[in-house]
Amino acid sequence: MTETELKNRLSASVDDIEAPSDLLDRARLGGARRLSRRRFLSLSAGTLAVAAVSGAAVAAPPLLDRFNDNPAAATPVDNDPYGFLMRGGTRGDLAGDSTYLAQVLTAWRTTHRKSANHDRGIFDHLRGEPKVYWAGRTLGGRVALVGQYSDLRHHDNIQLDREGVHTLIGFVVDGKDGKPGVLADSYPAPGVGLVTGIVASKGETKALVVLDIGKKTGWSAGRTYDEQGGSGRVYTPLRFTDGVAVVELPRDIDLPDLSISPLPAKAFSDQWIANGGIEASPPEQAGDRRLWTDFPDRALWPMTENAQRLRDSAPDVFTAALDPVTDKNTYSRGFSLWSGYGVTSNGTAVYLGEQQLDNDPTRVYAVLKPKSGKTTIVPGGIPDRDAVLPVSIKLTAGQGWAVARRNAKLSYRYDGGAWSPARPDALLVPAGPKAEVKVEAGGKEEIVTLR
Amino acid sequence: MVTRGDDFDDFVRGSSTRLLRTAVLLTGDRAAAEDLVQEMYERVYVRWRRIHSAPEAYARKTLANLAANRWRSKGRKPEVALADRHDPATPDGTEGYAVRDQLLTALQELPPRQRAVVVLRYYEDLTEAQTAEALGCSLGTVKSQTSRALDRLRLITEPAFLEGLR
Numbered sequence: 001m002t003e004t005e006l007k008n009r010l011s012a013s014v015d016d017i018e019a020p021s022d023l024l025d026r027a028r029l030g031g032a033r034r035l036s037r038r039r040f041l042s043l044s045a046g047t048l049a050v051a052a053v054s055g056a057a058v059a060a061p062p063l064l065d066r067f068n069d070n071p072a073a074a075t076p077v078d079n080d081p082y083g084f085l086m087r088g089g090t091r092g093d094l095a096g097d098s099t100y101l102a103q104v105l106t107a108w109r110t111t112h113r114k115s116a117n118h119d120r121g122i123f124d125h126l127r128g129e130p131k132v133y134w135a136g137r138t139l140g141g142r143v144a145l146v147g148q149y150s151d152l153r154h155h156d157n158i159q160l161d162r163e164g165v166h167t168l169i170g171f172v173v174d175g176k177d178g179k180p181g182v183l184a185d186s187y188p189a190p191g192v193g194l195v196t197g198i199v200a201s202k203g204e205t206k207a208l209v210v211l212d213i214g215k216k217t218g219w220s221a222g223r224t225y226d227e228q229g230g231s232g233r234v235y236t237p238l239r240f241t242d243g244v245a246v247v248e249l250p251r252d253i254d255l256p257d258l259s260i261s262p263l264p265a266k267a268f269s270d271q272w273i274a275n276g277g278i279e280a281s282p283p284e285q286a287g288d289r290r291l292w293t294d295f296p297d298r299a300l301w302p303m304t305e306n307a308q309r310l311r312d313s314a315p316d317v318f319t320a321a322l323d324p325v326t327d328k329n330t331y332s333r334g335f336s337l338w339s340g341y342g343v344t345s346n347g348t349a350v351y352l353g354e355q356q357l358d359n360d361p362t363r364v365y366a367v368l369k370p371k372s373g374k375t376t377i378v379p380g381g382i383p384d385r386d387a388v389l390p391v392s393i394k395l396t397a398g399q400g401w402a403v404a405r406r407n408a409k410l411s412y413r414y415d416g417g418a419w420s421p422a423r424p425d426a427l428l429v430p431a432g433p434k435a436e437v438k439v440e441a442g443g444k445e446e447i448v449t450l451r
Numbered sequence: 452m453v454t455r456g457d458d459f460d461d462f463v464r465g466s467s468t469r470l471l472r473t474a475v476l477l478t479g480d481r482a483a484a485e486d487l488v489q490e491m492y493e494r495v496y497v498r499w500r501r502i503h504s505a506p507e508a509y510a511r512k513t514l515a516n517l518a519a520n521r522w523r524s525k526g527r528k529p530e531v532a533l534a535d536r537h538d539p540a541t542p543d544g545t546e547g548y549a550v551r552d553q554l555l556t557a558l559q560e561l562p563p564r565q566r567a568v569v570v571l572r573y574y575e576d577l578t579e580a581q582t583a584e585a586l587g588c589s590l591g592t593v594k595s596q597t598s599r600a601l602d603r604l605r606l607i608t609e610p611a612f613l614e615g616l617r
Contacts, residue, residue: 003573010574013554014475019467019488026489027463031496298562312560 075165076149081188082167084213085133085147091242092136094144101132103180104144104172111182122187125151127165139248140200140207144180146170152187171198171274184274193270197260199249206249208258208273212240215262217271219247222257223327223357229365229377230325231357235265256359259329269329290362291354291383291390292338292406301426303342303350303402310349314339318351321367321375330357338406340426344399347371350428352391352402354383366393366402388439389448391426401429401437401450408441412450459499462506463492470514476570477518479559487517512585515571519563519586557604565600568593 076083094100108130112123130148147167154163168187175181186195196211197219208219218235225231238245238260249258258276261269292299300311310317318339326333333355340352349369356362364380380393380402391404403410404426411422414432422440429435435450467488474484474491491513495506502509558566564586571582572593583593 006573007576009554010476010570011472014472017468017472017475017481019471020485023467023471023485023489023492024460024463027492027496028459030489030493034493034497296562296564 077164077166080166081194081213082147082169082186085145085167085169086131086149090132090135092134092144092244094135094137094142095132097135100142100180101135101144104132104135104146105130107172107180107182108146108148108170112185115182115185117185117187120187122150122152122168122185125153127151130170134211134243136209136242136244136246138200138207138209138246139202139205141174141178141202142180143198143200143207143209144172145198145209145211145244146172146182150187169195171195173198173200174202186274193272195272195274197271197273197276199255199258199273199275204251206251206253206255208245208247208249208260208276210238210240210245210247210260210271210273212243212245213271217245218261218263218265220259220261221250221253222259223329223360225363225379227379228325229322229379231327233259233261233265233327233329235259235261235263237263261329265329288334288356289359290334290337290356291364291385295337299338299406299425301338301340301352301404301424303340303352303423303426303428304344307342307349310341310343310351314341314351315353317349317369318353318365318367321351321369321377322355322365325377326355327357333357334362338404338425340402340404340428342402342426342428344395344428345430346399348399350395350399350402352393352404352426354391364391364393364404366395368395368399388446389437392437392448392450394451398431400431401435403427403429403437403448403450405439405441408439410440411438412436413438458503459496462495462503466507466510467492470510473511473570473575474514474518476555476558476574477515477563477567479555487514490517508581508585511571511575511577512587515567515585516587519567561600561603564588565596565603568596569600569604572597 076086089095090101112118115123117123127149130146133145133147135142135144147169149165150168151165152163166188168185170185171183172180173183183198184195188194194213196213196217198209200207200209210217210219216237217240218237220233220235223231223233238247255273255276258273259269260271260273260276262271300314302308302311315336319335334357336353336355338353340350342350344350348371351367351369352364353367354362354364361382364383366378366380367375368378369375376396378393378396380391383390389403389405391402393402394400395402406425409422409424410427411419412427412429413419413436415434419438422438427437429437429450437448437450439446439448470491471484471488474487475481478484478487491510494513495502495510498509499506558569561569567586568582571577571585572579577585579590579593579597583590586593588596
């Protein structure tokens with residue numbers, strides 16, 4: 001067969017496949033979401049500078065007479081997502097603090113050039129006057145939410161449902177100098193959720209402020225992993241008062257893990273926190289944290305004798321078992337590039353592998369598939385890649401341990417007895433008293449006691 | 452000017468069927484291939500300003516590496532029921548179906564890198580140098596992986612299937 005004939009056969013294998021008609025829409029939506037995740041990086045990183053600039057400009061004359069009036073000379077489009085910001089008077093316990101409100105508006109007016117959105121042209125055609133929608137004290141310091149109409153036009157780096165007057169939103173928090181500064185701003189874009197939350201910090205204390213957009217909404221401190229191998233988020237309902245909900249956050253919270261979502265939560269939230277999860281770098285930028293990658297060949301590691309029948313399906317069985325219990329609100333999922341497979345003494349098939357969700361640390365799992373009955377997942381937690389034996393999972397029902405280390409020879413013994421024949425990369429150790437594993441790698445021999 | 456406007460749309464419309472077919476060959480699975488292609492286009496979308504003069508090479512490289520490294524999102528697609536067109540082809544009992552099915556199955560028996568080499572070299576018609584660039588490996592690796600891949604394909608498929616091909 002010639003190269004041409006192979007090409008023809010390859011072509012014939014797929015010549016009846018056509019791209020789905022909605023692929024372009026999905027690509028645009030997903031791409032816009034990725035851009036959205038990046039939008040606030042530069043601005044939030046420059047918060048201190050912003051705060052300093054705004055602090056220097058607080059001598060502007062009081063503008064209280066404008067605070068509670070709707071601006072003129074602007075007709076927003078229908079269904080303007082942030083349009084409600086421009087209706088009614090200023091809310092919050094600082095609504096009557098004219099000095100603070102003046103500082104907020106000055107900060108808003110004087111820092112557009114520092115915004116990541118400046119190059120997208122969202123400030124090129126501002127209309128009317130900005131308005132403070134809400135201003136209040138939180139445990140994380142003072143917070144203000146600002147709205148202003150802008151006639152948005154298609155621009156080098158902006159996609160719109162349609163051109164026209166939309167409401168921009170600005171999130172203003174106190175800087176380290178105690179002066180208000182714009183932490184982030186946003187505009188409505190097609191296929192991108194609304195930025196409705198902000199985290200304000202004072203020292204170690206953090207407060208989450210979320211806009212009431214008329215939907216039941218919850219907040220989550222991060223993804224959790226359970227003892228059945230599952231992962232997901234638990235959302236606590238927010239209570240809105242006067243247009244916002246304010247929540248004191250745990251001191252040790254990791255902001256990129258923080259999330260808000262309409263309730264009941266679905267696969268993807270359409271609400272974002274300006275300096276929360278939206279800041280998390282996509283995994284492809286943050287780096288691959290999986291335990292073992294860069295295999296020249298498919299890495300299929302038998303852990304016992306007589307397991308050949310499991311070999312080809314091992315990766316798929318492992319992934320299929322994790323699929324239904326894995327957090328649906330996962331942006332990117334890193335699959336295991338290696339698979340251990342073996343059979344216990346009672347005939348249960350055991351599959352070993354890892355999985356990384358977003359930027360979380362990778363986690364290892366054993367999947368147990370008995371001859372009959374329910375498949376179970378035994379989570380092995382976050383592996384220590386520097387450990388002598390990075391993967392060691394105690395299986396349920398007294399079925400022993402599944403262990404693995406790439407490029408090592410592994411053998412086991414009980415109670416100081418004779419070592420089993422060595423096996424490369426992965427090993428299933430039947431249950432037994434005082435079980436130990438000998439790890440031979442890099443010219444060294446080390447013994448690990450299994451627990 | 453809208454950077455990700457007509458020209459991005461034109462690129463997707465013009466390349467999506469071909470790249471989806473490439474992805475099916477790389478993964479052997481229609482749903483996974485759609486996931487990969489969507490992920491690839493999203494990355495193209497984000498980098499459009501930098502790559503719009505020659506997006507093909509970036510798209511192909513991204514697709515090959517996503518397939519080889521198995522990074523993909525399972526949940527980015529809108530939650531809509533899959534239409535009939537998403538289903539795999541149904542055996543029609545013809546010799547043509549048998550040949551197609553056999554080759555797709557055989558490809559999936561190859562390690563991801565070897566599979567990618569075969570698909571890029573013999574389906575996408577890339578040169579060895581272009582394949583090396585797409586996969587981020589050396590020319591020597593492409594040569595050796597190609598040789599090993601064809602050997603394994605030869606074992607998997609009928610003996611005469613790849614006879615004489617190097």
